[in-house]
Amino acid sequence: MEVQSLVYPHDLKRENLPxxxxxxxxxxGVHKGHQAVIQQAMNIASQSKKESAVITFDPHPSVVLQKQxxxxxYITPIDDKIKKMEASGVDRLYIIRFDQSLAKLTPKQFIDxxxxxxxxxHLVAGFDFTFGHKGSGNMENIYEFxxxxxxxxxxxxxxxxxxxxxxxxxxxxxxxxxxxKAEILLGRPYSLTGEVIHGDKRGRTIGYPTxxxxxxDYYFLPRIGVYAVEVEVGDKHYYGMANLGYNPTFTDDRENxxxxxxIFDFDENIxxxxxxxxxxxxxxxxxxxxxxxxxxxxxxxxEDQSREFFAINE
Numbered sequence: 001m002e003v004q005s006l007v008y009p010h011d012l013k014r015e016n017l018p019x020x021x022x023x024x025x026x027x028x029g030v031h032k033g034h035q036a037v038i039q040q041a042m043n044i045a046s047q048s049k050k051e052s053a054v055i056t057f058d059p060h061p062s063v064v065l066q067k068q069x070x071x072x073x074y075i076t077p078i079d080d081k082i083k084k085m086e087a088s089g090v091d092r093l094y095i096i097r098f099d100q101s102l103a104k105l106t107p108k109q110f111i112d113x114x115x116x117x118x119x120x121x122h123l124v125a126g127f128d129f130t131f132g133h134k135g136s137g138n139m140e141n142i143y144e145f146x147x148x149x150x151x152x153x154x155x156x157x158x159x160x161x162x163x164x165x166x167x168x169x170x171x172x173x174x175x176x177x178x179x180x181k182a183e184i185l186l187g188r189p190y191s192l193t194g195e196v197i198h199g200d201k202r203g204r205t206i207g208y209p210t211x212x213x214x215x216x217d218y219y220f221l222p223r224i225g226v227y228a229v230e231v232e233v234g235d236k237h238y239y240g241m242a243n244l245g246y247n248p249t250f251t252d253d254r255e256n257x258x259x260x261x262x263i264f265d266f267d268e269n270i271x272x273x274x275x276x277x278x279x280x281x282x283x284x285x286x287x288x289x290x291x292x293x294x295x296x297x298x299x300x301x302x303e304d305q306s307r308e309f310f311a312i313n314e
Contacts, residue, residue, distance in 0.1 A: 017119040021045035029075035053092035107137025177223035177282030210260035228306035232276035245286035
């Protein structure tokens with residue numbers, strides 16, 4: 001997959017680019033609704049013997065339009081989004097920098113510069129995609145800005161249990177700890193990639209050594225608590241349990257969220273490695289214990305529940 005990062009104005013020339021069918025959207029989460037848009041573009045490209053592309057944006061428009069001071073957290077930060085697009089089999093990925101210059105473009109200016117000039121002859125988007133200044137372009141009036149140069153396919157709303165599959169809905173499920181529901185909406189388990197760093201090494205003294213994961217501040221985090229997780233280390237997968245929270249038994253620090261993962265039946269040095277944590281089931285809220293014995297007893301119960309979950313769902 002070829003990845004191109006673009007700003008306005010870009011200097012790519014239509015005559016130097018292949019005839020392309022493109023899916024367009026922000027695609028945070030790359031959930032089932034997004035997948036339907038991307039797959040349709042790939043199907044059309046295959047049938048018409050053209051290249052396929054995905055057009056997305058970075059950062060989220062709210063960073064620019066609402067001048068957010070807080071860090072925007074993503075279900076799929078840009079690096080994860082790139083990996084998922086590559087796994088989909090798309091030929092090209094265009095990442096458009098969302099800034100004030102882009103936000104000021106009229107719908108026609110946007111179409112001319114980022115669609116027509118990229119030799120995109122067929123554009124696929126979800127029914128709620130908007131573009132141009134203040135989102136004044138949409139999938140109902142798009143033909144006013146395209147002339148006869150562009151074919152358009154609009155993908156209808158995709159529902160689950162009579163409600164739209166959306167990034168907003170997935171965030172809600174994650175914050176409730178409804179990992180199974182989030183997995184259904186995403187089409188895969190929610191995941192987070194991070195580096196294994198040195199921690200307090202307290203876990204190994206009580207029989208539960210943990211991999212401490214550096215959480216980048218651009219990740220959207222689920223509900224604080226204990227989870228059954230699957231862990232990808234290199235090219236191997238393991239089961240385990242994770243604690244996302246503040247370690248209230250040992251510290252009063254409520255500012256810095258920590259992620260600690262106990263990988264079952266695992267004894268390797270993985271400091272400095274990037275691992276992927278797949279969040280499978282919420283077990284319980286984080287608790288403050290009166291002492292080590294009470295904590296260990298609870299950890300054994302967490303392990304039993306997690307192992308039972310994986311045994312049932314294998």
